[in-house]
Amino acid sequence: MAGNVGWWGLLASLLLVVVAVGISRRYGLGLELAMVGASARAVVQLVVVGAALGLVIDDGRSIVWSWLWVAGIVLVASWIVRRRAPELPGVFGVALVAKVVTTAIAAGLIFGLDIFPLESRTLIPVMGMTLGNALTSTVVAATLLVREVSDRRDDVEARLALGLPWQAAMRPHQRDILRAAIGPQVERTRHVGTVFLPGAMVGLVLAGVDPLDAVLVQGALMFVILGGVATSTAAITLGASRRLFTPDHRLRPLVRSVGTAPEDMLLERVLGVLRRRWRSAEEPET
Amino acid sequence: MTVPAVEMVGVALRRGDRAVLQDVDLSVPGHGITVLVGPSGAGKPSLLRLMNRLEAPETGTVRVLGEDVATRDPLALRRQVGMVFQRPIPFAGSVRDNLRVAVPGAGDEELDDVLRRAGLDGTFLDREATRLSGGEAQRMCLARTLAAGPSVLLMDEPTSALDADAGSVVERTGRALADAGVPLVWVTHDRVQAARIADHVVRLAEGRVVACGPPAIVLSAADDGAAHGR
Numbered sequence: 001m002a003g004n005v006g007w008w009g010l011l012a013s014l015l016l017v018v019v020a021v022g023i024s025r026r027y028g029l030g031l032e033l034a035m036v037g038a039s040a041r042a043v044v045q046l047v048v049v050g051a052a053l054g055l056v057i058d059d060g061r062s063i064v065w066s067w068l069w070v071a072g073i074v075l076v077a078s079w080i081v082r083r084r085a086p087e088l089p090g091v092f093g094v095a096l097v098a099k100v101v102t103t104a105i106a107a108g109l110i111f112g113l114d115i116f117p118l119e120s121r122t123l124i125p126v127m128g129m130t131l132g133n134a135l136t137s138t139v140v141a142a143t144l145l146v147r148e149v150s151d152r153r154d155d156v157e158a159r160l161a162l163g164l165p166w167q168a169a170m171r172p173h174q175r176d177i178l179r180a181a182i183g184p185q186v187e188r189t190r191h192v193g194t195v196f197l198p199g200a201m202v203g204l205v206l207a208g209v210d211p212l213d214a215v216l217v218q219g220a221l222m223f224v225i226l227g228g229v230a231t232s233t234a235a236i237t238l239g240a241s242r243r244l245f246t247p248d249h250r251l252r253p254l255v256r257s258v259g260t261a262p263e264d265m266l267l268e269r270v271l272g273v274l275r276r277r278w279r280s281a282e283e284p285e286t
Numbered sequence: 287m288t289v290p291a292v293e294m295v296g297v298a299l300r301r302g303d304r305a306v307l308q309d310v311d312l313s314v315p316g317h318g319i320t321v322l323v324g325p326s327g328a329g330k331p332s333l334l335r336l337m338n339r340l341e342a343p344e345t346g347t348v349r350v351l352g353e354d355v356a357t358r359d360p361l362a363l364r365r366q367v368g369m370v371f372q373r374p375i376p377f378a379g380s381v382r383d384n385l386r387v388a389v390p391g392a393g394d395e396e397l398d399d400v401l402r403r404a405g406l407d408g409t410f411l412d413r414e415a416t417r418l419s420g421g422e423a424q425r426m427c428l429a430r431t432l433a434a435g436p437s438v439l440l441m442d443e444p445t446s447a448l449d450a451d452a453g454s455v456v457e458r459t460g461r462a463l464a465d466a467g468v469p470l471v472w473v474t475h476d477r478v479q480a481a482r483i484a485d486h487v488v489r490l491a492e493g494r495v496v497a498c499g500p501p502a503i504v505l506s507a508a509d510d511g512a513a514h515g516r
Contacts, residue, residue: 157340158375158427162388162434163365172378248360250340253301 085142098235134232288316291469297346318485368436374423376415404429421452
């Protein structure tokens with residue numbers, strides 16, 4: 001089959017990692033270990049995910065397992081946003097809502113309009129691609145929001161001091177953030193097929209599917225991804241902005257605030273219990 | 287007797303572990319220019335920020351024109367208590383766009399009037415706000431604050447980033463506003479400026495009010511304190 005790479009093919013493709021490592025050494029970038037580590041980690045993760053996917057999308061398996069998988073992606077994506085922007089109060093909860101809304105809209109459109117049949121084999125890859133692309137833009141939006149309110153705090157407070165509500169004081173900043181976070185996805189959509197051949201289409205063509213059929217699949221996915229990126233990014237930018245202000249429209253001091261919002265405290269407690277159990281399981285019995 | 291512009295009773299403010307203001311009792315007269323003086327770290331800008339509720343006190347009461355700010359609509363309060371910041375903060379867009387942030391839909395005649403009160407004129411309306419000189423930008427920011435029609439004006443070292451000429455224009459504008467019945471609270475490090483513009487002086491040190499009264503008495507007491515190493 002055209003798309004059958006095999007272990008040898010995968011190893012051969014690692015030669016390009018060697019080239020990247022060579023460039024890093026030549027220019028003293030100091031990225032050699034990071035490149036090797038990231039490549040090794042990617043292989044291990046993909047093998048584990050592939051094996052797990054094989055179990056979940058097995059023909060006889062209930063689709064509930066696939067929905068649980070999607071729920072896992074939503075949780076991990078929200079956790080990553082929280083890790084990247086810990087200064088935003090309650091950002092885990094905001095990210096969770098953003099991801100759930102994105103999932104609901106994307107799944108509703110794709111499966112409700114019967115673009116793809118609702119089955120395990122389609123659910124996980126389609127939602128994975130949508131949420132994966134949305135993750136990049138939400139992380140960018142969350143980190144830019146932190147930067148805006150720390151670097152341009154004066155501008156926000158000057159607007160508040162004129163009697164503007166926080167929504168109006170933040171609007172120019174939110175506009176900049178949304179442009180920067182959604183812009184790359186718009187650019188990818190604009191240049192698809194000319195400069196950039198998207199992953200799903202390449203995968204299908206490599207697997208021997210007719211290119212025109214691959215284009216139709218990719219087109220549908222691309223529009224869902226663009227919608228998912230815009231929805232998710234807008235939800236996190238607007239939701240997290242709101243948490244930065246008090247009810248009387250004062251801009252809160254921006255500090256590492258993980259652990260102060262109720263959902264953060266709940267999450268910290270759950271993680272604390274898990275850590276303690278993990279440690280007690282690791283300790284040898286006496 | 288006029289209602290005090292601002293009153294504070296038992297006000298304390300903390301940032302993290304640090305006490306910024308402690309047991310502040312203060313009365314700012316409802317007329318003239320009240321100057322806040324004191325060394326760096328005394329808490330002068332924080333005091334201003336409490337007056338228009340950009341910050342809230344940990345304890346104590348802040349009253350503006352007789353009303354407790356904690357019970358007021360904060361947006362209406364901030365339009366009533368305008369604030370000019372130390373560093374000019376022009377927003378993106380033209381001077382007209384900037385002024386219309388404070389008064390959406392205002393006509394050019396109204397904007398020209400407000401620019402004149404701040405020492406500029408209508409020829410500035412189409413200028414890009416971020417390309418104004420430091421002095422022009424600060425006067426544009428003053429005009430933007432005046433456009434909201436404040437009853438009390440807070441000025442946080444408004445001339446510290448300006449040259450002497452631009453600084454004296456802002457001082458004259460402040461005096462004209464005070465004479466027109468808008469009480470001003472003006473923060474400065476500059477003792478000479480304080481003596482020049484103040485009708486009343488409040489001296490702060492380490493987050494507390496240590497003296498208040500007529501400039502001749504408060505500023506000379508401060509000079510005596512400095513001379514005696516206090």
